[in-house]
Amino acid sequence: MSDKVAGKQVDVVVLGAGIVGVSAAFAARQRGLSVVLLDRREPSSETSYGNAGILSSGSIMPLNKPSLLSALPSYLTNRHAALRWDPAWAIRNIDWVARFLANTAPSRLKPRATALQGLIGASLKLHREWIVKADAAQRIRETGWLKAWRSDAIAAAREEQAFLADYGIESRLLDRQAISALEPNIVPVYKVGLLHTQTASVDSPGAVVKAYARMFAGAGGEIRQSDIKAIVPDGEGWRVGLADGAILARHVVVALGPWSPDLLRPLGYRVPMAFERGYHREFKPNPARSLQRPIHDAEGSFLMTPMEQGIRVTSGVELTARDAPSSFAQLDAVVPAARSVVEFGEAVGDPWRGARPTLPDSLPMIGPAPRHSGLWFAFGNQHIGLTTGPATGVAIAAMITGTQPPFDAAPFSPGRYL
Numbered sequence: 001m002s003d004k005v006a007g008k009q010v011d012v013v014v015l016g017a018g019i020v021g022v023s024a025a026f027a028a029r030q031r032g033l034s035v036v037l038l039d040r041r042e043p044s045s046e047t048s049y050g051n052a053g054i055l056s057s058g059s060i061m062p063l064n065k066p067s068l069l070s071a072l073p074s075y076l077t078n079r080h081a082a083l084r085w086d087p088a089w090a091i092r093n094i095d096w097v098a099r100f101l102a103n104t105a106p107s108r109l110k111p112r113a114t115a116l117q118g119l120i121g122a123s124l125k126l127h128r129e130w131i132v133k134a135d136a137a138q139r140i141r142e143t144g145w146l147k148a149w150r151s152d153a154i155a156a157a158r159e160e161q162a163f164l165a166d167y168g169i170e171s172r173l174l175d176r177q178a179i180s181a182l183e184p185n186i187v188p189v190y191k192v193g194l195l196h197t198q199t200a201s202v203d204s205p206g207a208v209v210k211a212y213a214r215m216f217a218g219a220g221g222e223i224r225q226s227d228i229k230a231i232v233p234d235g236e237g238w239r240v241g242l243a244d245g246a247i248l249a250r251h252v253v254v255a256l257g258p259w260s261p262d263l264l265r266p267l268g269y270r271v272p273m274a275f276e277r278g279y280h281r282e283f284k285p286n287p288a289r290s291l292q293r294p295i296h297d298a299e300g301s302f303l304m305t306p307m308e309q310g311i312r313v314t315s316g317v318e319l320t321a322r323d324a325p326s327s328f329a330q331l332d333a334v335v336p337a338a339r340s341v342v343e344f345g346e347a348v349g350d351p352w353r354g355a356r357p358t359l360p361d362s363l364p365m366i367g368p369a370p371r372h373s374g375l376w377f378a379f380g381n382q383h384i385g386l387t388t389g390p391a392t393g394v395a396i397a398a399m400i401t402g403t404q405p406p407f408d409a410a411p412f413s414p415g416r417y418l
Contacts, residue, residue, distance in 0.1 A: 021255035023393025044209030062362035099360030118407035123391035
């Protein structure tokens with residue numbers, strides 16, 4: 001970095017160029033602030049790239065919901081497609097596991113679902129505005145997404161539909177014939193379906209986030225690539241130490257997803273984060289038998305979705321260390337099940353692995369650092385980061401400028417854990 005850039009002070013430095021960081025940078029720039037977006041890689045090269053591309057209205061049910069306790073015995077064998085876990089990791093992180101399970105209490109469900117409903121609703125509105133503004137509207141599909149059961153799970157589907165309806169979220173119950181009418185090119189293996197009608201999806205989440213990053217740059221923002229070494233208080237602002245120099249800023253937004261705790265530890269913050277690692281692989285589609293929307297196979301614990309490059313099949317959750325070696329056991333188990341539903345050919349590229357950052361209550365941290373002025377936290381969006389990224393970023397920009405976020409951000413306060 002040149003001396004000129006190293007000595008430059010900006011209003012805001014955003015660390016992390018995934019969906020949350022890009023959104024925070026763009027929202028801050030919209031408010032007239034000078035903004036630098038920093039990451040070691042190009043925008044959307046990590047977790048924001050590898051998801052299922054769903055902009056989900058109905059993802060208000062946290063993973064640690066009350067029914068998780070009854071499902072735990074089936075997970076203990078460590079052979080279930082929905083969850084694999086590392087016993088050594090669980091022992092080392094027993095405090096996080098205990099906090100996570102404590103949040104399965106029925107009394108903890110409604111407050112968290114309400115909080116997520118506000119965040120998601122605001123975010124979906126922003127997505128639909130931004131994707132047009134970013135010249136990427138061709139990537140969005142307003143076709144909903146389908147959760148489907150192979151068994152006669154009508155009671156489970158109705159229970160989920162009723163839960164969503166309590167929060168004003170629309171869905172449509174389908175039988176086998178209605179599923180076939182909706183997805184005529186799949187094998188009719190599903191008896192029951194629940195169509196989330198207010199949900200959209202995109203054909204390349206990575207491309208959408210890159211489009212948002214270009215929109216930020218086009219609005220006068222600056223994107224830089226460098227390894228981020230440290231953040232240090234400097235007078236009334238901050239010094240961001242890089243591999244090739246430093247940048248001074250009045251405000252620093254930490255939006256590094258699963259890498260956020262590492263950067264914050266020297267400042268005395270112990271973030272209780274775990275990592276929902278997930279995998280995907282894409283396969284060459286049969287254009288004559290195309291998939292119209294993402295489908296979540298409820299009992300198979302996988303999701304298949306049509307993407308720009310082919311059919312993307314995603315796995316369940318793997319709880320282990322963020323940087324542990326990859327294990328493709330879950331992905332290998334679900335690909336044959338996906339082939340039994342939709343026709344696709346050979347793999348396109350290598351399998352992908354990502355680490356989705358999760359706090360014990362399954363809510364992100366959105367707000368000011370408890371003990372440092374000008375330091376802002378925006379991470380922990382678990383498996384709904386693509387959906388919730390825009391409103392997370394807009395909330396941070398609003399707080400920086402002293403205005404109200406577009407939703408109630410109090411439940412996401414970093415102070416609840418730090």
